[in-house]
Amino acid sequence: xxxxxxxxxxxxxxxxxxxxxxxxxxxxxxxxxxxxxxxxxxxxxxxxxxxxxxxxxxxxxxxxxxxxxxxxxxxxxxxxxxxxxxxxxxxxxxxxxxxxxxxxxxxxxxxxxx
Amino acid sequence: xxxxxxxxxxxxxxxxxxxxxxxxxxxxxxxxxxxxxxxxxxxxxxxxxxxxxxxxxxxxxxxxxxxxxxxxxxxxxxxxxxxxxxxxxxxxxxxxxxxxxxxxxxxxxxxx
Numbered sequence: 001x002x003x004x005x006x007x008x009x010x011x012x013x014x015x016x017x018x019x020x021x022x023x024x025x026x027x028x029x030x031x032x033x034x035x036x037x038x039x040x041x042x043x044x045x046x047x048x049x050x051x052x053x054x055x056x057x058x059x060x061x062x063x064x065x066x067x068x069x070x071x072x073x074x075x076x077x078x079x080x081x082x083x084x085x086x087x088x089x090x091x092x093x094x095x096x097x098x099x100x101x102x103x104x105x106x107x108x109x110x111x112x113x114x
Numbered sequence: 115x116x117x118x119x120x121x122x123x124x125x126x127x128x129x130x131x132x133x134x135x136x137x138x139x140x141x142x143x144x145x146x147x148x149x150x151x152x153x154x155x156x157x158x159x160x161x162x163x164x165x166x167x168x169x170x171x172x173x174x175x176x177x178x179x180x181x182x183x184x185x186x187x188x189x190x191x192x193x194x195x196x197x198x199x200x201x202x203x204x205x206x207x208x209x210x211x212x213x214x215x216x217x218x219x220x221x222x223x224x225x226x
Contacts, residue, residue, distance in 0.1 A: 004157065031212060042118070042203060042216035043158070056213065091157055100146050100207055103214065105157030 002026060004106035006092050012112045013082055021077045021109045025094030032075050033095075033103060034067055038088040046090075049075065050097075082113045117141045118206055120217035127224055133191040135220050137204030140185065144206035148214070149178060149189045152201045161202075162189070194224045 005024045013019050025032050034046040045059040049069040060066070064082075069075040079086055089110050093103040119138045127133045137147075145166040150158035164171040164178045164187065171178050177190045191198055204217040 033213065035214075035216075040218070042116075042120075042218040043205075043214070045213040045215070048213055050212065059213065093157070095212075100163075102148075102160045102163075105150075105159070107155060107157050 004092055004094055004104055006090075006106040006109050008109060009107065010110045010112075012114065014114050015084060016081055018078065018080045019082055019111065021079075021090050021111070023075045023077070023092030023094075023106060025073065025075070025092070026104055027073075029094035029096055029104075030072065031095045031097060031101070031103075032069055033093040034075070034077050035091045035093065036088040037091060037108075038085075043091060046077070079111075082111075084113045087111055087113045116218070117144075118204055118215050118217040120202075120204055120220050122220050123218070124221040124223070127194045127222065129196060129224055129226050130193045133189075133194045133198065133222055133224070135189040135191075135202050135204075135222065137187045137189075137217055138185060139187075139204075139206055141206070141208065141215070142185070143208045144215070146207040147178070147180060147187055148205045148207075149176075150203045150205060150216075152203060152219070158203055191222075194222075196224050196226060198222060199224045 032049045035043040048056040064080045067077045089108040091108045093105045095101040095103045148163040149161040152158040180187045201219045203219045205214040
């Protein structure tokens with residue numbers, strides 16, 4: 001299919017280790033978003049990329065979190081020195097442009113920090 | 115600070131009846147609202163949206179109502195079907211911001 005894909009689907013790591021989560025947006029979509037959903041919570045915005053503009057990082061919870069988007073397509077979310085409170089489902093979405101355009105979500109990566 | 119609130123974590127409705135899912139918000143700058151539906155192990159999928167200049171938007175069995183003065187919106191599903199069983203998220207855009215602010219979701223179960 002041509003939807004948003006994410007890998008891995010599940011990741012279990014030990015506290016203190018670094019993890020990388022990958023997102024492949026829908027081809028041609030210029031906007032890419034990362035959200036996370038902790039247990040019992042709604043989706044929390046993390047970071048947003050639009051074309052070649054500087055990303056909106058206002059939702060990143062700490063400096064242990066970073067993300068990049070290479071070539072305007074694939075994005076990687078990196079969490080350094082993971083903590084147990086980082087355990088959540090990390091969701092990526094893309095849209096054809098920014099603004100009020102429908103965001104299409106991937107299936108998510110479930111991260112468990114032991 | 116939860117700016118979008120879905121106070122009912124779960125709802126059970128009989129097949130064929132109406133399902134009403136509610137959402138309240140506190141930020142008066144929100145001007146565009148969406149409902150997403152999420153099945154287990156899948157990402158949320160867009161269902162229906164409404165601009166703040168309208169008070170109703172209908173798409174098939176789904177209707178969203180917006181009451182700006184009460185900062186309240188609701189999603190009506192009629193008739194409800196077993197395949198509608200999922201978690202429903204209310205979300206909102208602010209002005210020119212592209213990020214969505216989501217509620218905590220309501221789990222709908224449609225029973226036979």
